[in-house]
Amino acid sequence: MSQRKTADHERLLGWLDDPSDERGMRFRLDDGSWQRLTYRELARRTLGAGAALADAGVRPGDVVPLVVPGGEDFVTQFFGLLAIGATPSVLPLPLALRAGEGYQSQLKAITARIHPRHAIADPRYHDIVGENVARIGGGTEVIAPRYADRPDEAPRAWGDLAVLQFTSGSRGSPRALRVSVANLAANLRMIGGWMDPVGHGAVTWLPLYHDMGLVGGLLGALTLQVEHAMMRPEQFVRDTPGWLAEYGRTPYTSMCMPNFGFERVLATVGPQHLEGLDFSALTAVVSGAERIDPAVLARFAALLGPYGFDVRALMPAYGLAEGTLAVTGVGKGDLPRLVRVGGLERRLGEKLDVRESAELSTEPVDEPWNWQVSCGPALESARVEILDEEGAPQPEGVLGEIFVQGPSVAEGYADATPEDLARLGDGKLYTGDAGFLLDGELYVIGRLGDSVKINGQNVFVEDIEMELVASGAVSKRYATVVAGVVRGEPRVLVVTERPLGDRLEDVLSVITSFTGDAGRAQVLTVKRGTIPLTSSRKPRRRSLWLAYLAGELKERGDS
Structure with missing residues (x-):
């Protein structure tokens, strides 16, 4: 526990001491209207929240789970905890997970590591949070967001731990990641220097229990006190045209979302929704968090192009929770680069066959699955290298593991294992992701654990x-590909929740084009809801593969 205010605390919490009267945040309400608070009003509410939390018994150094939807209460409770020296741990909302069992597992993972004395839950979630916490034991008190009408008397303390961030689980079981104030402040400086929001930020809808939503979607703009807006994920899904129209009517400069968000826009927005809108102020559109599809980005740019959008606003990026968030990103105003790489030349430590390069435009490239999208150079203060299987640095154009070093690399995991300590610590991170560098820019191929030799x-x-x-052979929403070795034989498995019918042979043919005769291709049709998902709706491939090996995946129709 630190008792001294530092420049890093100032970067994260300085807005509370010098809040703006002119700029503020807008929050989308349930009835579709917007509520706006200036930063001065928001700071007063936040300090009032801190005072009330201290009255409830929250003390400096406490880690407090936060189960609150995106909105005013989230901002005030999150920063209210930080202001009194406590640490928020943002959890998914119960509705964000597919079943109660998944939600209970999240709570168990937290209480096993931090044994919280308090948890903050929106009243609509109080009962489900309270019931699950009571089953686990430990005497956690579940309280609602609260405020005291004496913000000037709120106690102030300067903690070292900014966030206990639980990873999504796509790389295994959710892990508790310690992100220090210094880590978070360093990443916020990196993001600010890269995206350079001026005056206006974004209309964010990303889930706040993930690093992309919390750090990139909220904290980056709020701590700079730019004009900003917040929606909840379900509001974005229900009214994607309305979300996009906010950009066309107001000069918000930034947008940040995974490939799913761009696909959602393309599926729901047409020219009839765009008449009279102007997207020329939108200069920083960040794509990340999952594999970047160049065809989707090209179609997005083509959709908005007639209404003032410049394709140079697209900024593909690479980041991960263990890096706090951002690691690399295409520079503002630069055209993202694409390279076409030979399909099977993917030996770690050997030079790739880069056959063609291009710049992203509004015209989709042919065979987009053969093209890799640049995620840009390392951001300021970060260092990125490519390592072979022995951990030796590799030259440009060689495939290997992505290694990251810098002040924004998280402190480490709570209850870290020896393997964790070898992978993450002292500002160094062995990501487990595969990629290569070309002209100083990073290209991300995929997870090493999600590949088969x-x-x-x-x-x-x-x-x-x-x-x-x-190719249209499967739907990403209902099918997932996993791979591994079974009795010495490489195997690629497509697990689908919808029967493939006459597309089965096409699917097997595509797999064989990658594996040749040395691997076996298999398709397994399962019941709806069988594919395990993370709280960000990404497939938990490792869990799925282990279930397959254990014989727990049943063909549809089996008992």
């Missing part, structure tokens, strides 16, 4: 899945 080459399931989806 065939004839000494790494075949990545993301490549196979992308081609299957692009």
Whole structure:
């Protein structure tokens, strides 16, 4: 516990001491209207929240789970905790997970590591949070967001731990990640220097229990006190045209979302929704968090192009929770680069066959699954290297593991294992992601754990899945590709919750084009809801593969 205010605390919490009267945040309400608070009003509410939390018994150094939807209460409770020296741990809302069992597992993971004395839950979630906490034991008190009408008397303390961030679970079980004030402040400086929001920020809808939503969607703009707006994910899904129209009517400069968000826009927004809108102020559109599809970005730029949008606003990026968030990103105003890489030349530590390069435009490239999108150079204060299987740095154009070093790399995991300590610590991170560098820019191929070696080459399931989806053979919403070795034989498995019918042979043909005769292709049709998902709706491939090996995946119709 630190008792001294530092420049890092100032970067994160300085807005509370010098809030703006002119700029503020808008919050989308349930009836579709917007509520706006200036930063001065928001700061007063936040300090009032801190005073009330202290009255409730929250003390400096406490870690407090936060189960609150995006809105005013989230901002005030999150920063109210930080202002009194406590640490928020943002949890998914119960509705964000597919079943109660998944939600209870999240709570168990937290209480096993931090044994919280308090948890803050929106009243609509109080009972479900309270019931699950009571089953686990430990005497956690569940309280609602609260405020005291004496913000000037709120106690102030300067903690070292900014966030206990639970990872989404796509790389295994959710892990508790310690993100220090210094880590978070460093990443916020990196993001500010890269995106350079001026006057207006974004209309964010991303879930706040993930690093992309919390750090990129909210904290980056709020701590700079730019004009900003917040919606909840379900509001974005229900009214995607309305969300996009906010950009066309107001000069918000930034947008940040995974490939799913761009796909949602393309599926729901047409020219009839765009008449009279102007997107020329939108200069920083960040795509990340999952495999970037160049065809989707091209179609998005083409949709908005007639209404003032410049394709140079697109800024593909790479980041992960263990890096706090951002690691690399295409520079503002630069055209993102694409390279076409030979399909099977994917041996770690060997030079790739880069056959063609191009710049992203409004015209989609042919066979987009064969193209890799640049995620840009390392951001300021970050260092990125590519390592072979022995951990030796590799030259440009060679495939290997992405290694990151810098002040924004998180402190480490709570209750870290020896393997965790070897992977993450002292500002160094072995990501477990595969990629390569070209002209100083990073290209991300996929997870090393989501690949299988065939004839000494790494075949990545993301490549196979992308081609299957692009060809129309499967739906990404209902099918997932996993791979591994069974009794010495490489195997690629497509798990689908919808029967493939006459598309079965096409699917097997696509897989064989990657594996040749050295691997076995298999399709398994399962019941709806079988594919395990993270709280960000990404497939938990590792869990799915282990269930397959254990014989727990049943063909549809089996008992």
